[in-house]
Amino acid sequence: AQTVTQSQPEMSVQEAETVTLSCTYDTSESDYYLFWYKQPPSRQMILVIRQEAYKQQNATENRFSVNFQKAAKSFSLKISDSQLGDAAMYFCAYRTHNNDMRFGAGTRLTVKP
Amino acid sequence: GAVVSQHPSRVICKSGTSVKIECRSLDFQATTMFWYRQFPKQSLMLMATSNEGSKATYEQGVEKDKFLINHASLTLSTLTVTSAHPEDSSFYICRARDYLYNEQFFGPGTRLTVL
Numbered sequence: 001a002q003t004v005t006q007s008q009p010e011m012s013v014q015e016a017e018t019v020t021l022s023c024t025y026d027t028s029e030s031d032y033y034l035f036w037y038k039q040p041p042s043r044q045m046i047l048v049i050r051q052e053a054y055k056q057q058n059a060t061e062n063r064f065s066v067n068f069q070k071a072a073k074s075f076s077l078k079i080s081d082s083q084l085g086d087a088a089m090y091f092c093a094y095r096t097h098n099n100d101m102r103f104g105a106g107t108r109l110t111v112k113p
Numbered sequence: 114g115a116v117v118s119q120h121p122s123r124v125i126c127k128s129g130t131s132v133k134i135e136c137r138s139l140d141f142q143a144t145t146m147f148w149y150r151q152f153p154k155q156s157l158m159l160m161a162t163s164n165e166g167s168k169a170t171y172e173q174g175v176e177k178d179k180f181l182i183n184h185a186s187l188t189l190s191t192l193t194v195t196s197a198h199p200e201d202s203s204f205y206i207c208r209a210r211d212y213l214y215n216e217q218f219f220g221p222g223t224r225l226t227v228l
Contacts, residue, residue, distance in 0.1 A: 044219070044222065100162075104156060
């Protein structure tokens with residue numbers, strides 16, 4: 001079974017600074033998808049960034065980028081120039097081709113003004 | 114972008130009653146929908162996978178007679194919590210798969226409180 005581990009229950013960052021959220025996963029599959037979702041207090045799941053496992057290039061979306069290390073099964077999220085609106089729960093997720101999606105326990109990010 | 118709605122967004126019911134939660138894909142066909150439960154300060158736990166026109170597949174430990182799932186059309190899946198108890202109080206979220214583009218979209222969730 002696939003598992004997703006987020007070892008940081010809480011993280012804090014100063015506004016305008018950079019923070020990295022960690023995620024590791026366990027799988028025997030060779031092709032899969034990885035995601036970072038943001039869940040604000042409204043609890044709507046918002047897709048932040050996705051990465052296809054067959055792509056070696058790390059995905060980037062504006063201030064959000066990932067460090068995907070396939071051999072190490074690591075998928076960290078870097079948030080640059082942190083903003084107050086980035087404060088939320090962040091979930092790392094893994095999805096197989098049969099669309100089974102599993103989530104990590106989440107990291108609560110606090111942004112200090 | 115594609116939108117998934119859930120109704121109701123919030124429901125309070127008495128213990129022993131049944132509650133139906135709807136998940137609709139508004140501008141795409143969803144052959145597969147997934148139902149998750151999220152307890153406070155916890156992650157999303159997959160409850161079941163429903164495919165249009167067939168029986169749902171439940172995760173281990175999820176009571177299929179208690180959580181009835183129906184996926185009768187390509188745009189609607191329903192989750193019925195039967196004989197609800199206070200321990201069923203939770204946040205229920207659906208995820209819908211766009212058949213054409215194999216993209217996935219989450220609904221906004223339903224907060225269920227059982228008194």
